[in-house]
Amino acid sequence: MDHAAFILGSWIGTGIAVIAYAVWVLRRGRALSKHASTEEKPWT
């Protein structure tokens, strides 16, 4: 059904956008913190 495509499209689109952003942030954080000392990571 046409409606179903739009509804699922908006849910999946939202999910992909959020997950892609979250993955990008996590990976970047992982890559950077590999070279960081403990003092540079005050949350640990």
Added chain:
Amino acid sequence: MSSMKSRRTIALAVARKDVSIELNSRILTNQVAPFAAIVMVMFAFALDNEGILQRVAPGLMWLATLFSMLIVVQRSFTVESADGALDALRVAGVDTGAIFVGKSLALMVQLFVLEILLLATAVVLYGVEMTAVGLLEAFVTMVVATAGLGCVGTLYGGLAAGAKGRETLLPLLLLPVVAPVLIGATRATEAAFGSGGTAVSEGWPWIGLLAVFAVIFAVAGTVAFGPLVDE
């Protein structure tokens, strides 16, 4: 110790300086005004219908003003950064609020001249007809809208001046902010022109909106200009 003069004197001196620069270099009359006029002609090509042109003349006039304004604002800060004059002003401890007011005033004068020209172009090319009250309203609209545009243009122009990659930033920052001016000034001018059967009296509330805009950004600019241009 060099004692600073009052804000007002400095602002007027800065404004006079910017106007003198324009009178000496004639960039506005020789380059920006012809550009604005050609934009009005291009709109006529694109729309290709006298009835429509007459109807949308106010919107086109203000769009042409905004596009030309981008050029005038950039020019206004190119003269400051060409030989480090803005740096020199800052080193001299000149009050940035006063610089803001002065540059805004000069920008307003230049924009106003441009708008008079665009209004004349609209009358001649698009066949706009106005009553005496309509002309007065158009005039008031131009004054109040220009006050707002001058303040916003100077504020964001100062941020976008100088270092590389900033010139392209100006339209992105400036155009969303001036949306209320485009809306308000276009509606008020429509009333003044009587486009689409609007009565002259319908324009005044929009002029009120323009006035609110001008006041808000005049105050905000005086405060925020310093931190934005400072390195």
Added chain:
Amino acid sequence: MDSVIELNDVVAVLGQFPALAGANLRVSRGEIVLLQGPNGAGKTSILRVCAGLLPIERGSGRVLGIDLVTQRDEVRSRVGLLGHSNGLYLDLTVEQNIRFWASMVNATEEEIVRAMSLMRIDGRLSSVKTARLSAGQRRRCALASLIVRRAEIWLLDEPHAGLDAQGRDELDSVLRHAVSAGATIVLASHEMERASALATRVVTVDGGGVQ
């Protein structure tokens, strides 16, 4: 000791480049200090830090007893900086430029006339657009605007550059006169011979620090 300039381990950054990497400097009132060193050593940056134009990233500094980190704005009105650029409006005439600067402070008509004649930019030159001037003439114009501003500390970056022999002599006498009137001068120059004759002290700058 009456220090008017005091820099302690100052680090200053241009983009990501440390133009100053721990500079120390002390200047007393009435001195004429010459900064000398190779190109890119950090002479210009020291002057710009003292003028309150370049922020201090690390370390501390005081000019005329005012903190450079927290009160940069107050420093600015009391120093005059002549940098590589002259701070002129190229589309204005010489006289319009000087008068504009004069209108920023309470400069009298007499001061304007004196500054312009001292720098030999009165007469025919005064009504010429600064864009059409030679480098030396622009320099003189910038110095005149500095005189009009009556700064307590003069920070001069290559003030002799572009000046002819006569212009240099005149500049030197202007500087000496300024010092006798209570100013303090820090200048960076390549003109070792001339500048060290003028200077009361020579300081070597290299690698973003003072040696």
Added chain:
Amino acid sequence: MTPNSGTGTSATRRLGVLVIVLAIALALFGLRFSAEDVVQGSTVRIMYVHVPSIWTAYIAFILTAICSGVYLSRRQRSLAWDRVAGASAEIGVLFVAVSLVTGSLWGRLTWGTYWVWDARLTSTAFLFITYVGYLAVRRLDGTHRQRARRSSVMALLAILEIPLVHFSVNLWRSLHQDASVADPNAKVKLDGLMLFSLFLGLVTFTLLFVWLVLHRQRTMLLEDSFADRGLDVAIAERRNEAGAQ
């Protein structure tokens, strides 16, 4: 996941798991359990992602403004405020984009068109562009402090600008009530389960936002301190220049 890797802590990991569980529950309630709307039919299901995303965007921009204000008002200016402001704005832009896209899909179903010049849509588009501009200002070159000062002022200016744009767009639209499309503000009548699903959506997205800000803000801290560390090396090199001459 090994402990102390990346920008996570046990708290954020627990929060992350909670968000995932809530998201699954939201999908079940929104797409399966909740009823269809009397007027809008199944299209109302888009609401459960659309409304929470614009809600989150508003929270994000409010947080950006608050942090910018705090940054500027403190005597001892801490870059941490600026980083939270930046992280929040970035996530806000993401969610405005999401709500614009889902909104236009919803609009295509209910009004038959992707875009109408409705006041709310138009001013949301302006909101989006304004914060794209804010992020561009953050990327201008300069030191961290310059970035922080400029962008904080920009964030506060945006707070002035947005109501003004919103108000004028509203005024503009109020004169042009177009009868050809369905009223974009038609009220959806929500029953208990639908209301619950919507509420679940708001909670899920808000917690998701908190999780994202925590991580993003820490990555920004790492980015900043790496730039500073580069500075230490550069300072050492710069000092050696003197000896090499």
